[in-house]
Amino acid sequence: MPIFDQGYQHWKGPLSSHAWRWFAITRHGVRIGFQGRVFRMVLLVSLLPAVALATALCLWGLIERQSDLVAGLVPILVSFQFLGPGVATDPKMYRVEIWTLCFNLFFSIELTLSMILIVLVGPSLISQDLRFNAFPLYLSRPMRRIDYLGGKLGVIAAFLGLAIIVPCLLTYGLGLLFTFDLTILKDTYRLLFASVAYGLVIIFVSGMLILALSSLSRSSRWVALFWLGIWLVSGFASGALEGLQVAQRQRAHFQRVAEIQTKRPADETREERRRRVEAMRADQKSRVETMQMEQMEASKTDWRPLISYTANLSRIGRQLLGTDAAWQKLSEMQPPPMRERFLAQWLGPQYPWYWSAGVLVGLFGVSAGILSLSVRSLDRLR
Amino acid sequence: MLFQFESVTKTYGSIVALDNLSVSAPTGAIGLLGPNGSGKTTLIRSLLGLTRVDRGSGQVLGMDFRRRQLDIRRAVGFVPEDECLFPHVVGVEFVAYAGELVGMSTKDAMQRSHEVLDYVGLGEARYRKVESYSTGMKQRLKLASAIVHDPQLLIMDEPTNGMDPRGREDLLELARDLALNKGMSLLFSSHLLPDVESVCDQIIVLGRGKLLTEGNIQQLKQLHQRSFEVRLKTDSRPFCDRLSALGCRSETREDFLVVQIPDGRTQQLLWEVAAQEKVQIRTLRPQRSTLEEVFLKALEQA
């Protein structure tokens, strides 16, 4: 029995090509990301909207089949004005719209949760490598800089994919199951692709942005703060500007109302006054509606929402999912006078979607530019 | 042939880092010496393909370093000078990740990581987070991550910087073992000449981007046939006087004498004088120039 050499052993084995390198980096980053307890909790929480969506879709499936289980539920929903009376009679007509609106709600919640997920795991992606000077180790290995960046982007894609896209697919499948009607596939397949596309837009635009920010600083805390700034501060700023505009408009209107009120003739009979007051009230009501109409018109060219980062993302989402069309169809269920008010209440800002697309593409481009500049200057082997 | 440079020039703005440099290095353990700013770092970076040279061509392990950079890096391991870490992992994961980044599969990388950590002597410490390691342990970890893919050439840049004597000895022992016994070629860049001497048998000396001298260490340290380094137990004037009387030339340096004996005589002359004067000769060796002298002379001649 020979004695085996305990010293250094040589090794001959297969080495994969550099195109696979991003996978190793992504796996490494995902493993490190999962070490954080807060992150794991937030990831779990971000799966809850999916559960809610699944419940809603299943309920809708049952309503469609007009099963007895939900027979008692429908009148309640109608009375709460969630669904118009037409829906109870012929649910299938409104299937696409209801699904669209459910997915829209899901995404609006998920958007916020993904911003939080990014704040927890994104800032440390490149800034920790900067702080601990891992670059000589990366660069002296057979891989290109693009593999490194691809791997880091993959970490964000993995987490957000887990939070957004995977639940999307699963709930779609669940919804299909509960409907027992294959025609639903024909109606709603477009919704599936749209949600996946929206998820990918969120992933890539936000992913590039957080990577670019992360590559600028050694301290993950500053990067996290910056990200929160972009998300929250831009949202607040946009909302504040819009609020200002609305307030201005309201003031103009009430000024006119006040004018009418003061223009009271010195002596009038009770009958005249009553008629005047009634006319004033009708006038006021129509003014409120006019104001809402004006608001709608104005929002078609309003640039203020473009400041808010998340508003841009949700505008693209609404475009992809076709939410506005869904609301239009639902509003037809309402009696005509209520229609406008219904739309004004539920439709989002009406400016063209390609403005938002432009902003997002611009952000993507800026991020790519920052990344290529900072990674080039990073290989400083002194 | 380990690597070969032909008329390589690289400038950074107005600073010439490599000036029409042509050098070829055989396989084995080679020391890379040179004052600060001599182009050592640039040479290493060009070998790894991290810097594009302005002019000239070269090969590393038979591969053109201008074109086949990825292939070169698969066969080369690099231990950088400055502190560098992949953060937030434990020792085994660190080395396994380093292996995966070269293209090893996960299983291969993990198995090899343990093997290599055994070799460098990081026992239980491999299950601790790398941020908690001492300097010596971090250097050994860097070495482990550089040899995990069994490279043909290992480049070490100032590996013993800041280490205490025990750590230094351990690291040099590992380097020597890899170079002499395990057939790995070594490019050892350091300012500490005794370290270079204990590990390498060839040196390349650079100065201001040019090649100043190269060759086998033992051949460069010339043997002086008639000069001897003599250390006595106590200083002895009569001993020196008697030597001069017999035609020897002696010169005091630091704590020993350099004695040149006349033609036709051997060391026995010194023993005779020692017996006569009743002094103890504690050291008697033929004089060899030290590596430091070789280096400084090469610099002066530049």
Next chain:
Amino acid sequence: MTETSDSKPIVEFHGVSKWYGNVIGINKLTLRVPAGVTGLLGPNGAGKSTFLQLATGQLFASQGQVRVLGQSVWNNSTINRQIGLCPEQDAFYEWMTGWDFVYTSARLAGLNRPAAKDAAARTIEAVGMTRHQGRAVRGYSKGMRQRTKLAQALVHDPRVLFLDEPLTGTDPVARHDLMTIIQRLGSEGKSVVVSSHVLHEVQSLTPNIILLNHGRLVAEGNVRDIRDLIDKHPHQIVLISDEYRKLAGRILEWDDVEGVRILSREQGLMVETRQPDAFYSRLPALSLEDGLAIKEVYSDDDSLESVFKYLVNR
């Protein structure tokens, strides 16, 4: 050669201990550092930095007394005029030029403007930085930074110097220059304590050392004397000769020889003995006996590296 250790001590520690909470840095240390260059050695965590901080008055000893030039260093700003410290850390005001830095240090040490200008110019010349003194420290190489740090420690002409790893990162040229400067300072009668991990550098500078381990004093004094005191390891002396086997036979006849090993590749012997003195004194006669000419004799064992290894690696 540098001063012997029986000159008046310049730095004295009497039973000094220092702990940080539960962790002990220095444990009942008593020693005297004389004039001349002394090496301060020890593995990581031995207490070298604590020693330097206590000696320069940056830390207060938990127990015992620290005296420099006869005075206590704690809270004593006048003694700082006599002490120079070249710390290990690389912390400069990067925007300052080399001249600014040394001049400011001189002013901070208490020299008036003309004296400080003079001293700064002289010191910068001594460390060889006159050519670069107008440039900001930001652009200096590691060697230049070390020279500037040394200049800052010397500028007020202190009597006691503490140098913590003064030669790290310097290339052989700078190393050579700086070692010459340190040796010159030692021979001028100043007391220079050099703490370093690089043993062969300390060996070239001085044979006087202080060896610390685990916060305690292990050995103090001349390396050779310390070596003679280490009983556990017999001296290993190499003899090279043409007739080495015959030589071996003759040597084995001596009582004080404990072992002989044949080094056939070098054509010589490795002799182990606990009484080196007696052994060496017999060598001339042995060599002159017929056919036993000894071509080389040396002992690697006597070096600082071996002493360090024997005393620290238990």
